[in-house]
Amino acid sequence: MTPFGPQLVGETEKALGAVLARVLDDTGLAERQWVALRLAGQNDGRSELVGLISDRAHFADAERIVASLTDRGLISGNRLSPAGQRLLEELRTRVDSVAAPIWRELPPSDVAAAERLLNTVARRARSVLAEWES
Template identity: 35%
Template sequence: MHSELQELGRAVKRVQYRQHRALETGLAAVGTTLAQWDALRAVGRQPGASARTLAAETFQTEQAFGTLAGRLVAQGLIERTPGHGRRIDHRLTPAGERMLEAGRTVAEEVLADCYADLPAADRTALLGLLHRVLGEEPA
């Protein structure tokens, strides 16, 4: 017998899984993956950030982010430059900016579809509840 909390946890996971699958499909059409686009978003939000900061922002280990960043450099989407001490700073290239924007367009379409059954007030309420669960202040 499942408790209501277990059912809630599973429902959140199912929504996330459905959303990720749809994003992967849409992002593949513009030539990127969800992991790559998420990294581009993180670099775009925090230009000059370290691998440690970007790894935390993208829910990865530093090693995994470093490998991903290497692929993004090879694709010409980001550049890495020496920072303070041993730190490596990350910035988007013009091609990275274009890919980030293409991904944003895809994400808006995918997410609109994922949450189409919820009126705007329900989406706002859901977002507020998730911020509360996370112990965050709404943006």
Template identity: 30%
Template sequence: MTTLNGRILGQAERATRAVLDRLLARSGTTFEQWVAVNLTAAGPLTRDELLAQMSAGLRTDPAGHVDAAFAAGLLTGDVALTDLGRSRYEEISAGINAITGQIYGDLSPEDLDTAGRVLLQVTARANAALAAA
């Protein structure tokens, strides 16, 4: 039996992130730019909302990364996807879908549901510990 711990979580995150980084590199998109594009594609945001969501997810000040996404022509001034941003979103999303199928495709839905619930609970507890500190 394998017991879930920080090392296992970290190894899984770093391995999947390396696969994502390889995909992103093909399009010249940084991880942080991808986060900005992905969040913007999900719905209209103000710059402040985008910064707040990125800060919460990345645990860092994202202002420079958002500026880089604007400079790369991925986002418009009113925080919407440009044509290039929409194209990049579709290209990277298709690549992620293919990778997801390779990595998760043969795992049972029950195992995926359990893992998802556990990881959400671990994340919530870690966030609570950060807030309490």
């Protein structure tokens, strides 16, 4: 059993990333495009999408990712196109279906503790990044 820390978080992220890659296999989307598509789905169109992706996902190539999704007709302006919305909904359903056994029957108190802990780690990591960027 790997103790809690960067190695365990990394191993977990890699395993979940491999599951996601299998789900995305037949879509032609890479993981970074999936992340951008999800962020575009949360955007009301008022925020500049490239900046949102850069800020939230820390992708230096956000402009290229948005351009690739725009070229595929999945993004229009700063939001999802109807085709992008359909693909996002389809993929969310597939991800939920494949991932269900991973998350099923986790004790709610453990989920709440993990949520608090990971949000704290993420907040601290964003703070470190902000210091480097200033």
